[in-house]
Amino acid sequence: MHRMIFPNLPVKDVAAARAFWTHLGFDFNEEFCNDRAACLVINDLASVMLLQEDFFHGFHQTQRHTGTEALICLTATSRDDVDRLCDRAGDAGAEAAGTVDEGPMYGGSFRDPDGHLWEVLWMETS
Template sequence: MASKIFVNLPVKDLNRSMEFFKGLGFSFNPQFTDDKAGCMVISDSIYAMLLTEDYFRTFTQKEICDAKKATEVLIALDAASKDEIQEMVNKAKSLGGHIYADPQDHGWMYQHSFADLDGHQWEIAYMDESQLPGQE
């Protein structure tokens, strides 16, 4: 079984995208970061590879989706609290990201979302599984 995930995302301006995510508190692994790619560390086993569009094209024969016009993927991450979610979404907006949906509170789960500079959609959720409907 796989023990790590690397989500590859095409970006128009690698340096600008890396600064955006650094502003959100993420770091980059310098071993896998150069002028074509930035390895964003999400956790010990989750990484987002931000690839320049030209470099991304070397991995596929398909057209690259314009994430500002079409949804290619929803990237969902967990958070430790509702406050952590709001802090990240507010930071994303202040760094040039776009809020594309209102927050949703389902009682046991709270989520909010933003699109990064290239339009990739990030959903951040806090779940209190003890409050799941039907749990006793």
């Protein structure tokens, strides 16, 4: 059995978050989108729910956290794909968080406009 995963992230402005990820070339599942939520499609088994902050915290009566809560990593198809996605993120308002080159692994990272930390990683496989 293949499991699906739907991480949920709080965002300040759902429309702005959608615009950011659309600029990076991602699609949304409109069946699960409204003015308080947007379903960012990563692939057939992974989507990220971008939820308006008050809506996000209403599920379990949680409170806003001010530090890094998670590090989310997306794979890339090549080194150029890493650079291209990170550059597009910067163009769309993300803060660059650096690159790492460790032999068979190459990655970049950025903080999206809501402060979530994303890594983009390419791994050479033989």
